Amino acid sequence: QKEVEQNSGPLSVPEGAIASLNCTYSDRGSQSFFWYRQYSGKSPELIMSIYSNGDKEDGRFTAQLNKASQYVSLLIRDSQPSDSATYLCAVMRGNQFYFGTGTSLTVIP
Amino acid sequence: SAVISQKPSRDICQRGTSLTIQCQVDSQVTMMFWYRQQPGQSLTLIATANQGSEATYESGFVIDKFPISRPNLTFSTLTVSNMSPEDSSIYLCSVWGASTDTQYFGPGTRLTVL
Numbered sequence: 247q248k249e250v251e252q253n254s255g256p257l258s259v260p261e262g263a264i265a266s267l268n269c270t271y272s273d274r275g276s277q278s279f280f281w282y283r284q285y286s287g288k289s290p291e292l293i294m295s296i297y298s299n300g301d302k303e304d305g306r307f308t309a310q311l312n313k314a315s316q317y318v319s320l321l322i323r324d325s326q327p328s329d330s331a332t333y334l335c336a337v338m339r340g341n342q343f344y345f346g347t348g349t350s351l352t353v354i355p
Numbered sequence: 356s357a358v359i360s361q362k363p364s365r366d367i368c369q370r371g372t373s374l375t376i377q378c379q380v381d382s383q384v385t386m387m388f389w390y391r392q393q394p395g396q397s398l399t400l401i402a403t404a405n406q407g408s409e410a411t412y413e414s415g416f417v418i419d420k421f422p423i424s425r426p427n428l429t430f431s432t433l434t435v436s437n438m439s440p441e442d443s444s445i446y447l448c449s450v451w452g453a454s455t456d457t458q459y460f461g462p463g464t465r466l467t468v469l
Contacts, residue, residue, distance in 0.1 A: 278456075280457050280458075289445075289447055289461060291460070292356075295456065295457055334397070336457075336458070341385075343458055345397060348397050
């Protein structure tokens with residue numbers, strides 16, 4: 247079983263819609279959770295971090311964490327073409343990081 | 356966040372040669388990592404660069420092929436030795452610790468081996 251799994255995608259949404267990206271993790275000892283965005287040809291950049299159950303909002307982005315279900319998600323409201331990228335879920339346990347394989351999102355104008 | 360630079364940003368190399376990639380951070384960090392990312396693929400961790408001791412390599416990666424140095428808390432190098440076309444990839448340095456609460460990535464080095 248992989249440490250971190252993401253819905254495989256690719257995911258396409260129309261401009262202005264809500265994009266929903268999902269991630270599950272296998273180890274209940276995981277402490278910290280992150281979403282990275284990676285544009286083609288660029289390195290990953292951190293967009294959200296979440297540490298406790300519930301929702302965390304930052305602008306158009308909302309991260310949701312449910313530790314009982316071992317599930318973390320990222321919602322992007324009012325999706326824009328500039329949001330088209332690959333989104334990586336990452337989980338931290340101790341001093342180890344585990345990355346998912348990424349979900350490719352395309353926002354169609 | 357940390358500001359990370361990598362050199363070179365890209366290179367084209369001949370089979371059988373070696374290339375050393377440098378990673379510099381603007382502040383002291385606890386951990387430095389080296390990743391490889393092939394086109395359209397996810398990140399693959401090569402090794403954790405340990406300050407003052409040998410790097411910790413992931414399964415499938417060996418020191419003879421990917422020697423790593425980390426002489427201090429802000430600098431590391433990765434060498435790709437005896438290169439083959441299969442080593443063509445983007446190599447990424449990342450850092451964690453001290454003033455950072457997650458991993459931050461450098462801009463990457465795009466390597467093409469002919």
